Amino acid sequence: MNKNKTTRKPGSGMEKESAKVLDSRALNRATLARQMLLKREKLPVLDVVEKLIGLQAQSQNAPYFALWSRMEDFQQDQLSELIRDRKVVRMALMRATLHLVSSPDAFQLRPWLQSVMERSLKGGYGRQLKDVDLGQLAANGRKLVEDKPMTFSELGGHLLEHWPDLPSKAATAAIRNLVPLVQIPPRGIWGEGGQAAHTTLETWLHQSLCPKPDAETLIRRYLAAFGPATVKDIQVWSGLTGLNQTMEKLRPELITFRDVHGAELFDLPDAPRPDGSTPAEPRFLGEFDNILLSHADRSRILDDRYRSSVFTINGIIRSTILIDGYVAGTWKLIQERKKTVLSIDPFITLSQKETDALTMEGARLLHFAAPEDSQEVIIQSG
Structure with a gap:
């Protein structure tokens, strides 16, 4: 029996909470x-x-900035060591985009x-692969x-020996999407570069x-995060x-709310839901941060x-600042x-208090990212 499972009973507090409407600030907080952005842990x-069900990893250093913004005293080598020790892996997962996840999670x-x-x-x-035996490929x-x-590049060259008329990008995309590939070190290691080399997760x-x-467990974990x-x-x-059918199976153990548009929101009964007035200090989020894409x-x-200032036309999700949680x-x-x-580059006019707090947080970011360089924080005028 799942220890987190809770059944809703008529007349219970859960039923009363289910009638609540959660506005943007309540959802924000x-x-x-849950993203550890109110308080570093x-x-x-x-x-x-x-806890976060992985970290977005299209950008080499994105997972490092994601962890720095959420953890106390995080250092780059803590994550790099996990990658080298094969305790975490980089691979295409949610939305067919690159993520860094724990090895046990990758198998699920x-x-x-x-x-x-x-x-x-x-x-x-699809068009380029329509006449190809995908199983054989x-x-x-x-x-x-x-x-x-x-x-x-190497893989595409070898595949062309058997499929000479198939574009190399289509051939390698097929392997990426049909075979569970992981990117092996040094890819993903802070301060190291080079093209990504791949093998299978199983190997x-x-x-x-x-x-x-x-x-059901994966969806519970999404709600927790x-x-x-x-x-x-x-x-x-x-x-x-x-996923509607799966959610209906989970419904008896979940609590529900409505957003301001009337959409039904599912949640775990014991998950944190701070008051919308809870203070939120400035935070720096790296490229492709999960909280913007989930x-x-x-x-x-x-x-x-x-x-449009964050999501670019070429698919980049820019690094952002949070002020008062947004x-x-x-x-x-x-x-x-x-x-x-x-x-x-702020989108809004900052108060002096916000400017000072953002500058202090920025100085900490610089110390993390470039400790040996001289450093300067510049806040552009609006």
Whole structure:
């Protein structure tokens, strides 16, 4: 029996709470609390990665900034060591995008999301692959990367020997989406570069994929990390469709609310839901931060007026600042010889108190990212 399972009873406090409407600030503070953005936590790094169900990793250093903004005294080598020790892996998962997750989670998440991977492949390369035996292509690619880890450039070259008319990008995309590939070190290690080399998750960790992932447990964990949330939110986060039936199975143990638009929100009964007036200190979020990509309605964290300034037309999600819990600008590091400048571009007019707090947090960020350089925080005028 699941120790977190709670059954709703007529006349209970849960039933009364289910009638509540949660406005944007209530949803904001609930999400920040679960994302460890109201207060940094002191936990083992691996526990944090699992608590958040992974970290977005399209950008090499994104997971490091994500952990720094959420943890007390986080240092880069704490995560780098986990990658080298194979306790966490980088691979395509939610929404068919790169994530860094714990190794046990990878074995659950990858098979659960297989339909997402296949749909992504069809959407991007369906026409080019329509006459290809995908099973044979996947088997060939799997053997190649299991015999020797390869970059996509190397893999594409080998595949062209058997499929000379197939574009290399389509061939390697097929292997990426049909075979559970992981990027092996030094990819993902702070301060190290180079093209990503791939092998299969099973070969890297000497274990088979979970034959029947526990979807209900994974959804509970999503709610613990991102809730309260609608069914559509869960589907946007995962990339999956058709989750209504699973949610109905979970309904008896969950509590429900409504947002200001009337949409039904699901949540775990004992999850934190701080008051909307709870203070939220300034935070710096790295590129592609999970909190910006895990809900259908992002108004709990990002005003739609600023969306185009954060989500670029070429698919980059810029690094952002949070003021009073909401996205209020972007930031970037500019390195010039032995000097690193933190340039902050606010969307709003900052009070002196907000400016001072943001500057102090920025100085801590610079010490984390470039401790040996001279440093400067510059806040651009609006």
